[in-house]
Amino acid sequence: MPRYGRCLLTALTLSLLPALAPAAPATEPARTAAPPAAADPRIREQLDKLGYKYEVDEDGDYALTFGLEGDRSQMAYVLSRTERYGKLQVREVWSPAYRTSAKQFPADVANRLLEDSQLSKMGGWVKQDSVAVFVVKLDAAASGEDLDDAIDYVVRAADEMEAELSPGQDEF
Structure with a gap:
C-alpha cells in the first residue's frame, strides 16, 4: 500500500485531461478523435x-x-510521452491547481507561482492554456520509489496552492 500518510487514493471520478483543456469555440469545425496513444508499460508496472x-x-497518460485531509481531493498525471535532451530521457509528473477564465493569469497569481517555484525542492509551476500546473520532471527510467516521491510532491504542492489561490474551492 502507498506510503502517503495523509494522501489516500480515491476512485477516479472524471476523465481528467480533457477537463483541463479550454472549451473549443462554437464556430470551430468538429474534429475526429485521434487514435489512443500507447501508454508506457513501465509506468503501469510501477x-x-x-x-x-x-x-x-486517450493520450496514453496515467490519471490518478x-x-x-479535510475532504479535499487532488488529481495527478504521469505522462507516458517522454522528451530527450542529449542522453537524458525525461518524464513529466504533474498536477493542476488554478484555472482562470482570462487569457493570462492575474499578476499577483503569476508572481505567487514564480515565488513558489523558486522555493520548491523539485519541480515548478507552468501555464498550460488557462491552468497553472505543478510539474516535476524526472528520469524516464526512475525507480518506482522515485516516481512515488514525485507523485506525492506534485499532489501536495498543487493542492496547497489551489487552497491558497482559490479558498473554499476544490476543483482539482
Missing part, C-alpha cells in the same frame, strides 16, 4: 506495484485522483 488505482486517458 503504479501497480505501488498499489495505485489509475485510468489511462487522491483523497486528502
Whole structure:
C-alpha cells in the first residue's frame, strides 16, 4: 500500500485531461478523435506495484485522483510521452491547481507561482492554456520509489496552492 500518510487514493471520478483543456469555440469545425496513444508499460508496472488505482486517458497518460485531509481531493498525471535532451530521457509528473477564465493569469497569481517555484525542492509551476500546473520532471527510467516521491510532491504542492489561490474551492 502507498506510503502517503495523509494522501489516500480515491476512485477516479472524471476523465481528467480533457477537463483541463479550454472549451473549443462554437464556430470551430468538429474534429475526429485521434487514435489512443500507447501508454508506457513501465509506468503501469510501477503504479501497480505501488498499489495505485489509475485510468489511462486517450493520450496514453496515467490519471490518478487522491483523497486528502479535510475532504479535499487532488488529481495527478504521469505522462507516458517522454522528451530527450542529449542522453537524458525525461518524464513529466504533474498536477493542476488554478484555472482562470482570462487569457493570462492575474499578476499577483503569476508572481505567487514564480515565488513558489523558486522555493520548491523539485519541480515548478507552468501555464498550460488557462491552468497553472505543478510539474516535476524526472528520469524516464526512475525507480518506482522515485516516481512515488514525485507523485506525492506534485499532489501536495498543487493542492496547497489551489487552497491558497482559490479558498473554499476544490476543483482539482
